[in-house]
Amino acid sequence: MADEKFVGTPKKATTHTNQNEDLMFEKSSPGKKAYRLAELDVPAIDAVALLGSEVRTDLGVMPELSEIEIIRHFTRLSTWNYAIDLGMYPLGSCTMKYNPRVNETVARLEGIAEAHPYQPESLSQGCLTIIKMMKDVLVEITGMDATTLQPAAGAHGEFTGILMIRAYHESHGNARKKILIPDSAHGTNPATAAVCGYEVANLKSNAHGMVDLDELERMVDEDTAALMLTNPSTIGVFESDIKKIADILHAKGALLYMDGANMNALVGKARPGDFGVDVMHLNLHKTFSTPHGGGGPGSGPVACKKILEPFLPAPLVVTRPDGSLSMDYDRPQSVGRVRMFYGNFGMFVRALAYVLANGPDGLRQTTEDAVLNANYIRAKLEGTFELPYKTQSLHEVVFSDKLQAKNGVKTGDMGKRLIDYGFHAYTVSFPLVVQGAMMIEPTESESREELDLLIDALKQIAREAEENPELVQTAPHTTRLQRLDETTAARKPILRWKGPVAPHPVLVDTVEKEW
Structure with a gap:
């Protein structure tokens, strides 16, 4: 994590997706099946006659894939995301703690x-x-x-x-x-x-x-x-x-x-x-x-x-x-x-x-641990990052990017760079009362060892902001996709898959009509 220093020539930021993405429609082929229903052993029902015109007879375009292709598709998708089971979520305000399996x-x-x-x-x-x-x-x-x-x-x-x-x-x-x-x-x-x-x-x-x-x-x-x-x-x-x-x-x-x-x-x-x-x-x-x-x-x-x-x-x-x-x-x-x-x-x-499972004493302990963890981070990072309010912190601490902004590095840049070190980003630019806010909440879930890894990563990013600001400004560099055009993504979101389509006439013709 924090001991891995991703230095060198930054990759050029891009807004397009990887052409080798595992898209289900692109892998579709007529006749492929991932299951086989048993033969109907009861009288068939005419759904239209029973329910009227509300019954949909055209089910639209669906990809045709084998079972192994479907399994691999969704398993790959799961590896492209971050999870609390993989590491710390330092999102302030959101409180992303571990969910015990006993629940x-x-x-x-x-x-x-x-x-x-x-x-x-x-x-x-x-x-x-x-x-x-x-x-x-x-x-x-x-x-x-x-x-x-x-x-x-x-x-x-x-x-x-x-x-x-x-x-x-x-x-x-x-x-x-x-x-x-x-x-x-x-x-x-x-x-x-x-x-x-x-x-x-x-x-x-x-x-x-x-x-x-x-x-x-x-x-x-x-x-x-x-x-x-x-x-x-x-x-x-x-x-x-x-x-x-x-x-x-x-x-x-x-x-x-x-x-x-x-x-x-x-x-x-x-x-x-x-x-x-x-x-x-x-x-x-x-x-x-x-x-x-x-x-x-x-x-x-x-x-x-x-x-x-x-x-x-x-x-x-x-x-x-x-x-x-x-x-x-x-x-x-x-x-x-x-x-x-x-x-x-x-x-x-x-x-x-x-x-x-916790009982009164356990619940009190979780509160105390959450506050202790936040103040440990505060004590270790104060001076590395600007602390806009000196008032005692409880469960989370809010820094600002004021020191790093002198070199053109903003809170969002450092949050993205943190991904390269194996952590989810902290909460960026919130609360609004703090300019360039860096909002960190470790929760009670994290051990001191994990907190130290996060602290080391943030200190290294602060050094990079001084010595090689472009490296931070163009992060992340190790993710499947590079930095995206967030403004366009927010204003013109693409919420449906629109192609390219699989190269067989029925699917091509239907998809083009659908879109």
């Missing part, structure tokens, strides 16, 4: 994996128990009074929480007009506020990267519905005046929403409900080790105080007088269902497995 084993148990959401409650007591246990766990961890597991992701949880805030204010005769959002917040926060019908008012940070209390007092009024506060913030800093912030809001009848995406810095150490938060979301994929992104689906539960409980999405799991569990749909003030059924149940199973 997957539990989620695949027959009675859990094969349970159907439409089966009777009498046959679903085990699944309902898992939901209730997860809800109770989150109540205890957050210090809140109630939860819903319905939301499918963090941003979806934000949406649910702000809908609840709106419903709460409406129940008092005034939905209010605006939501305050610090400039250090996650980018989804202002989008959520706007989608829920609120005006967004930007709240500037002070010199320590935290909420400016004087500015907050000036901005909060009777038109303010809430403050959406990411805590710890996107620069990895805990809002030390969080209780004063809550008091300022509550004095004007406004609520405090906490973006709990960075809760992995607080679990077992501090509870948002104890310092004045009214409603928050959590990310099970970030804090509780369920699959993230392409390994999803996600889960973004929302926890709230008693005053907001009536507005939680329905249904909720409740305990009957006889001790059995049931789904309560009779919630007249609910904001309504925000997800099919009860949410992404498989994620609850995985998260609960993680919580029970």
Whole structure:
């Protein structure tokens, strides 16, 4: 990894793909099959007669390949990507931690994996128990009074929480007009506020990267519905005046929403409900080790105080007088269902497995290890890279490219160069409050040995930025594809395969008509 120095003449950047790519359409040949269906042993059904014109009879163009060609195609594709099983993901804010295999084993148990959401409650007591246990766990961890597991992701949880805030204010005769959002917040926060019908008012940070209390007092009024506060913030800093912030809001009848995406810095150490938060979301994929992104689906539960409980999405799991569990749909003030059924149940199973495997002491240890790892990186790299905020870091540290930019090397260049050293890039150019941000979050998953490899690689890249900046500016050099034209890729994405096609008339003619 870091001891391999990729020096020498940089390759010329290119925007075209390798002509030897393993494309399934190019390998297609008429008559090839990867399977053979058994002979039909029941009467054939005329689907068109049974279902009408909705039945699709033209299935479009599909490649014809042998089994070994298909296996090799997808196996090769898997080797072109990066994975947490291969190495560290230092993505700040995203929290790409290792997902323990025991979680997957539990989620695949027959009675859990094969349970159907439409089966009777009498046959679903085990699944309902898992939901209730997860809800109770989150109540205890957050210090809140109630939860819903319905939301499918963090941003979806934000949406649910702000809908609840709106419903709460409406129940008092005034939905209010605006939501305050610090400039250090996650980018989804202002989008959520706007989608829920609120005006967004930007709240500037002070010199320590935290909420400016004087500015907050000036901005909060009777038109303010809430403050959406990411805590710890996107620069990895805990809002030390969080209780004063809550008091300022509550004095004007406004609520405090906490973006709990960075809760992995607080679990077992501090509870948002104890310092004045009214409603928050959590990310099970970030804090509780369920699959993230392409390994999803996600889960973004929302926890709230008693005053907001009536507005939680329905249904909720409740305990009957006889001790059995049931789904309560009779919630007249609910904001309504925000997800099919009860949410992404498989994620609850995985998260609960993680919580029970660790226990209270283990969860506290993961938090402490995550904070220790981030501060170890900070201590080792401070001086190599500019540290814009001197405030104590928690689970992540944000540097900037200010020192390297003097030689024309930007944060994106160094992130791409890091790929040559066997690591995924850190989070580039975010948070926006830091010019040229380099956002690094090691999580608790990484050992000191792995952290040292990352640190050595970044120090070597910093040296390259001084001695041979072009090498960094044209990275990566060891990947299957060289640096791409990112602007064109973002503005004119190619989302479908368009050829060249296989050289046989039927496929050529059909594909050309299709495209």
